[in-house]
Structure formats: C-alpha cells, structure tokens
Amino acid sequence: MTAVPVASEPIGVRWNPRRYFGGFWRHPIARAVFKAVLTIWVTTTLTFFLIRLMPGSPVELKIDELIQTANGALTYDDAKAIASGLFAINLNAPLHEQYASFVWNLLHLDLGNSFLSAGTSVTSIILSVLPWTLFSVGTGLLLSFIAGIGLGLLAAYRRNSLLDRVVSTGGSFVSSIPNYLIALLMILFLGVQFRLINFTSMRGAYSSGTQPGFTPQFIGDIFYHAALPITIYFMTQIGHWILSMRSATLSALEEDYVTAARARGLSDGRIRSAYVGRNAVLPLVTQLAISVGFIVGGAAIIEQIFAYQGVGLRLLAAVTQRDYPVIQGIVLLTTGSVVIANLAADLLYSKLDPRIGRAGGASG
Amino acid sequence: MSTAILVRPTLGQRISGPATAALEFLRLLSQRPVGLAGFVGIVFFLLLAFVAPYFVPLQNDPSLVDIYLTPSAAHPLGTDFQGKDVLNQIVYGGQPIMIVAILAALFSTIIAITFGSIAATIGGRIDTAILAITDVTLTLPKLILLIAVAAILRPTSFVFLAVILGLLQWSSLLRQIRAQVLSLRERDYVEAARSLDLGLFHIVFREILPTMRSYIAIHFIFAMTEAMYAQVFIIFLGLVPVSGSNWGIMLYFAQGQGALFFRDSIWYILSPILAISLVQLSLVSFASALEDIFNPRLRGS
Numbered sequence: 001m002t003a004v005p006v007a008s009e010p011i012g013v014r015w016n017p018r019r020y021f022g023g024f025w026r027h028p029i030a031r032a033v034f035k036a037v038l039t040i041w042v043t044t045t046l047t048f049f050l051i052r053l054m055p056g057s058p059v060e061l062k063i064d065e066l067i068q069t070a071n072g073a074l075t076y077d078d079a080k081a082i083a084s085g086l087f088a089i090n091l092n093a094p095l096h097e098q099y100a101s102f103v104w105n106l107l108h109l110d111l112g113n114s115f116l117s118a119g120t121s122v123t124s125i126i127l128s129v130l131p132w133t134l135f136s137v138g139t140g141l142l143l144s145f146i147a148g149i150g151l152g153l154l155a156a157y158r159r160n161s162l163l164d165r166v167v168s169t170g171g172s173f174v175s176s177i178p179n180y181l182i183a184l185l186m187i188l189f190l191g192v193q194f195r196l197i198n199f200t201s202m203r204g205a206y207s208s209g210t211q212p213g214f215t216p217q218f219i220g221d222i223f224y225h226a227a228l229p230i231t232i233y234f235m236t237q238i239g240h241w242i243l244s245m246r247s248a249t250l251s252a253l254e255e256d257y258v259t260a261a262r263a264r265g266l267s268d269g270r271i272r273s274a275y276v277g278r279n280a281v282l283p284l285v286t287q288l289a290i291s292v293g294f295i296v297g298g299a300a301i302i303e304q305i306f307a308y309q310g311v312g313l314r315l316l317a318a319v320t321q322r323d324y325p326v327i328q329g330i331v332l333l334t335t336g337s338v339v340i341a342n343l344a345a346d347l348l349y350s351k352l353d354p355r356i357g358r359a360g361g362a363s364g
Numbered sequence: 365m366s367t368a369i370l371v372r373p374t375l376g377q378r379i380s381g382p383a384t385a386a387l388e389f390l391r392l393l394s395q396r397p398v399g400l401a402g403f404v405g406i407v408f409f410l411l412l413a414f415v416a417p418y419f420v421p422l423q424n425d426p427s428l429v430d431i432y433l434t435p436s437a438a439h440p441l442g443t444d445f446q447g448k449d450v451l452n453q454i455v456y457g458g459q460p461i462m463i464v465a466i467l468a469a470l471f472s473t474i475i476a477i478t479f480g481s482i483a484a485t486i487g488g489r490i491d492t493a494i495l496a497i498t499d500v501t502l503t504l505p506k507l508i509l510l511i512a513v514a515a516i517l518r519p520t521s522f523v524f525l526a527v528i529l530g531l532l533q534w535s536s537l538l539r540q541i542r543a544q545v546l547s548l549r550e551r552d553y554v555e556a557a558r559s560l561d562l563g564l565f566h567i568v569f570r571e572i573l574p575t576m577r578s579y580i581a582i583h584f585i586f587a588m589t590e591a592m593y594a595q596v597f598i599i600f601l602g603l604v605p606v607s608g609s610n611w612g613i614m615l616y617f618a619q620g621q622g623a624l625f626f627r628d629s630i631w632y633i634l635s636p637i638l639a640i641s642l643v644q645l646s647l648v649s650f651a652s653a654l655e656d657i658f659n660p661r662l663r664g665s
Contacts, residue, residue, distance in 0.1 A: 035496070035499050035500065035503070036503075038496065038500055039499075039500045039503045039504065042500050043504065047512075050512070050513070050516050050517075169398060172648060172649070172652060173645065173649075176589065176644050176645050176647075176648035176649075177641045177644060177645065178593050178596065178597070178640065178641070178644065180596075180597065180600060181637050181640060181641055184615075184619075184624065184633065184637055185637060187624055188624060188630065188633065188634065188637075192624065192625055192626075192627060192630075193627060193630065290502070290503070296505055296508065297505045297506060297507025297508045297509075297510075297511075298507055298597075300507065300508065300511060300601075301597055301600065301601060304601065315508065315511060315512075316511070316601060319511060319512075319515040319603065320602075322515075327512055327515065327516075328512075330508070331508055331509065331512045334505045334508045335503075335504060335505055335508070335509075338503060338504070338505045339503055342503050
C-alpha cells in the first residue's frame with residue numbers, strides 16, 4: 001500500500017450539495033415550509049395515483065358504469081370522453097400530462113364537479129360545509145385546551161393529592177374511550193333512556209326555519225345544534241391536555257430557573273404563570289396543531305352520529321355515493337388545512353421559543 | 365467479576381433471573397390499583413377472545429320469535445334484531461378485532477423499529493430522508509385518509525385491513541425510537557460493542573433494542589388501542605365489506621337497525637360499546653402503569 005493522499009483537493013473548492021442542502025434543512029423555518037409543501041405534494045400524488053392508476057380505479061369504474069347504463073349505445077371511447085369531462089382529466093393524454101394538468105387545476109383550486117349534482121363545483125360544496133366543522137371542532141378544541149391546561153397545572157402543583165388523582169385518572173379514563181362510543185352512550189342514556197335531551201331536534205347545523213346572520217337567535221341556534229359535537233370534542237380531548245400539561249409542568253418545576261426564581265423571592269403566582277406555566281405550555285402548542293388533523297378525521301364519525309352537516313358527513317355521503325371528485329376534494333382540503341395549521345404552529349413555536357429560531361439548534 | 369461473565373449460567377440461575385424480575389414487576393404493579401385492574405382486564409379479555417370460543421358453542425341461527433328479548437337466564441344480555449344471543453356474539457366477536465389490532469400494532473412497530481434504528485445508527489442522508497418521510501406521514505389526517513383508502517380499495521380481508529392500519533400509524537413511534545436510539549448509542553456499553561467491531565446488526569438488535577424492551581412494549585399497547593379505535597371506526601361507518609361477526613360489526617348493525625333508539629334493545633347496543641371501551645380502558649391503564657414502573661423519573665417522590 002502506498003500512502004494515499006488524504007485530501008487530494010482542497011476542501012471547499014468542489015461544489016458540495018450537502019453543505020448547502022444540509023444548512024437549508026437545518027434552518028427551522030425553511031424546514032417547516034419545505035415539509036408543508038412536501039406533505040401537500042405527497043397527498044396530491046397519492047390521491048392522483050389512487051383515483052387514476054389503481055386497478056379498478058374510479059375512472060375505469062365510471063367508464064364501465066357509463067357503458068352499462070347506456071346499454072351498448074356508447075362505445076368505450078365515448079364513455080371515456082364523458083368520464084374525462086366528469087373527472088376534469090383528459091384521459092387520452094399521456095399520463096405525465098394528465099398529472100401535470102391535475103396539479104395545474106389544483107393550483108387554481110379547480111377540483112372538478114360533483115358526479116351527482118351536475119354543474120356543482122366541488123369547491124362550492126366544500127365551502128358550504130367547511131365552516132360548520134371548523135366552528136364545532138375549533139370551539140371544542142379551544143375549550144378543552146384551556147380547561148385541560150388549567151386542570152393539568154393544578155394537578156401538577158397538588159401532586160399526589162386527591163384532586164390530582166381524580167383529575168389525572170378521570171382524564172385518562174375519558175380520553176381512552178373512543179369518541180364515537182361516548183357519543184353513542186350520550187344518545188343512549190341522555191336521549192333515550194332518561195330523555196333528558198331532545199337530540200332529534202339538535203340534528204343538523206342549524207334549524208331549517210332560521211335566517212342565517214349575526215342575530216342572537218341564529219347564534220344561539222348554532223350553539224344549540226353544535227352543543228353535542230362540541231361536548232364530545234371537549235370530553236375526548238381534555239384528558240390528553242390534562243396529562244400533557246401535568247407532565248410538562250412537573251418537568252418544568254424541576255428546572256434550575258424555577259429554583260433560582262424561588263431563591264430570588266418571587267411570588268408563587270408569578271413563578272406559576274410566567275416561569276412554569278409559560279414554559280410548560282410551549283410544547284403543547286405544536287401538539288395542538290397535530291391534534292387538529294386527528295379531530296377533523298374523528299369528527300367524521302361524530303358528525304354522522306349527530307347528523308351534523310360538516311365536512312366529515314359530506315365526505316361519508318360522497319363515499320357511499322362513490323362521488324370521487326368530492327372525496328378527492330375533501331381529502332386534499334383537509335390535508336391542506338392540517339398542513340397549514342402545522343406550519344403555523346411551527347412558525348409560532350420558533351417565535352415563542354427563541355432557542356429554536358437559531359439555525360442548527362433544533363434536533364430530532 | 366470477570367470470571368462470572370465467562371461461566372455459563374446454570375438452568376436455575378437462568379430461570380431465577382426472569383422469575384424474580386416478574387415477581388418484582390407484579391409487586392410494583394400491585395401498588396398501582398388502576399394498572400392492576402387494567403392487567404386483570406387484559407387477561408380477562410384475552411381469555412374471552414382466544415379461549416372462551418372453544419368452550420361456548422356458537423349460536424348463529426336467527427330466531428324470529430326471540431327478537432329483542434330483555435336479559436334473562438337463557439340470554440344473559442338479551443337478543444338482537446335477528447333473535448341471536450348477544451352474549452354469544454360478544455364471546456365470538458372479540459377474537460377478530462383483537463387479531464387485527466395486534467397485527468396492525470405489530471406491523472407499525474416493526475416498521476418503526478427497523479427504520480427508526482436505521483435512521484439513528486446510520487445517520488447522514490438516510491436519516492434525513494427517513495425523517496422527512498416520517499414528518500410528512502405524521503402530519504397527514506389519518507382518519508380522513510383511512511376513509512378514502514378504505515372507500516377506494518375496499519379491504520375484504522382483515523389482514524389487509526391490518527396492513528392499512530399499520531401503514532397509517534408508525535410515524536410517531538418511529539420518531540420516538542429514533543430519538544431513543546440516538547441517546548442510547550452514546551452509552552458506554554454501545555461504545556464498547558462498537559470498539560469490539562461487533563457490527564451494526566449486533567449493536568442494534570443485541571445491545572440497543574433490548575434496553576428499550578419496556579419502552580417498545582408500552583408503545584405496542586398504545587398502537588393496539590389506536591388500531592382498535594381506527595378499526596371499529598371504519599367498520600362502524602360501514603366502509604369495510606361486512607363478513608362474519610365482531611364487536612364493530614355488532615355496533616354497525618345495532619346502529620343500522622335503530623337499536624339505539626328503542627329502550628328494550630339497550631343491552632344489544634350497550635354490550636359491544638362496553639366490551640370495546642373496557643378493552644381500551646384496560647390497555648391504556650395497564651400501559652400507563654407500565655410507563656410509571658419503568659420510568660424511574662416519574663416514579664420518584
């Protein structure tokens with residue numbers, strides 16, 4: 001073996017992509033934005049793949065269905081042309097062009113038309129149901145977050161007391177029962193067995209006679225109809241926030257800066273809010289965004305049980321009717337909104353925690 | 365000390381180690397009533413699902429005269445809309461649900477362990493790529509995707525359903541395993557194994573993963589609860605072609621037949637609700653107790 005020159009070229013002369021890409025990847029904001037774009041792209045491609053390329057794909061099924069209903073009066077190419085119009089895809093174009101036009105349409109928020117109600121765009125369908133889900137899920141999530149953080153902080157401060165045990169055991173109990181079972185139990189006991197609530201009149205997002213607008217009646221009516229879903233979102237989420245806040249507070253209490261603040265003679269209330277509470281809440285902000293995705297998904301079944309006209313109920317209706325443009329639109333929309341919620345949380349987090357804002361500081 | 369390592373342990377020594385560990389574990393568990401109740405619940409439901417069907421004869425014949433009977437000696441939980449015994453369905457309906465939950469948890473845990481430890485031990489670009497994929501999957505609204513995927517692919521076999529469920533839920537475990545392996549690989553004994561040039565496979569599977577056993581077990585249980593949740597979710601919505609009988613299908617039919625709204629049929633719909641809830645509660649409280657026992661930081665004071 002002859003001696004191999006270790007560095008035949010001076011370091012840094014040759015272009016090294018890792019240096020640039022690695023630096024970019026380590027920058028938290030760039031990373032968050034990149035992650036968001038990547039997620040949306042992956043879902044888009046996955047949806048395209050599922051709708052267009054799978055054996056027995058919706059497009060092929062629709063073509064078969066068209067030929068069958070026309071009773072032989074339609075050739076395969078005619079049927080394909082009709083299906084093209086329905087899916088807003090030119091099925092005769094090469095695959096990569098189909099994909100490109102699919103992405104191009106998406107960028108213009110053109111999600112095609114519903115199969116069943118011809119001429120109704122998927123975008124308008126989504127816009128008519130989205131506010132109700134956002135309203136009910138958002139209210140439930142926010143209420144459970146605030147209540148959970150308060151109770152979690154309290155439980156951590158009175159660790160191993162009766163209150164702590166009741167709150168944390170009760171919290172983990174309620175959150176481990178599936179939300180749809182709690183909804184069924186609620187109808188079963190409050191609605192049917194003891195007849196405490198008239199759940200049939202609470203169906204829908206608002207009563208059919210009321211006039212939408214910023215009137216007290218309408219707002220009251222909205223809350224009346226959303227009361228059951230909001231209660232479910234509240235009950236199934238609060239346990240998670242109590243337990244997370246409790247353990248976050250317990251670990252924050254062990255930090256040196258709390259001891260230092262105590263030694264400086266700061267009041268208990270000030271330590272609790274400005275030192276312990278603030279630092280314990282920080283990691284929960286990102287969890288809040290991640291849980292949005294979970295709750296919007298879980299909302300589908302809750303909306304079905306209570307017949308609440310939100311995105312989830314519309315998705316399930318589209319699934320039973322095999323209305324693929326609507327399915328596709330709702331999947332893309334929920335992914336998009338969840339991704340944006342996550343992005344917002346990432347940005348907010350790096351704003352709230354100055355350590356994250358510095359490049360190279362974050363890992364794992 | 366050095367000779368003790370070289371001498372092969374006798375059979376007695378080899379058994380007494382795990383035996384005392386098990387006894388110590390049971391002692392710690394018995395100090396946690398909620399965790400103990402969870403453990404008893406898990407044992408009960410495992411026996412119900414996997415042993416009881418061998419002792420209870422299957423009663424699958426519909427009987428039109430016995431529709432919606434209230435609980436009696438012959439039918440302790442009443443009958444359903446076809447006059448079938450509800451208790452019998454509960455006994456036979458646990459096994460398929462448990463198997464899918466265990467399989468799905470197994471798939472997701474295997475994916476998470478394999479790629480999580482690869483990412484952490486190899487590092488570099490592979491780590492970046494795996495982490496990026498994980499981050500993307502973590503953000504996806506899984507239940508919405510599950511609805512869409514189930515609607516398009518129509519999983520007819522329960523193994524296929526388990527694969528879909530497993531593929532949707534590995535991401536958070538992978539991140540945690542990667543983080544654990546990253547911190548463990550700096551430990552002295554891993555360093556020692558590396559300096560002995562024992563190879564990546566040996567280091568990961570013989571040195572690092574055994575220390576994470578309890579950790580993985582806890583997450584396996586949580587993965588089971590998630591899989592069970594998603595499975596009953598998708599069955600209850602009627603998106604899986606119905607065949608056979610399990611607690612989710614019971615719930616689907618009870619809801620579809622309007623059993624929710626009749627006072628007499630309460631036991632028919634309440635039975636699967638209670639069975640699923642109790643399994644979930646047992647799993648979660650046992651897993652929390654395990655976390656408490658194996659995480660000394662939480663155990664203190």
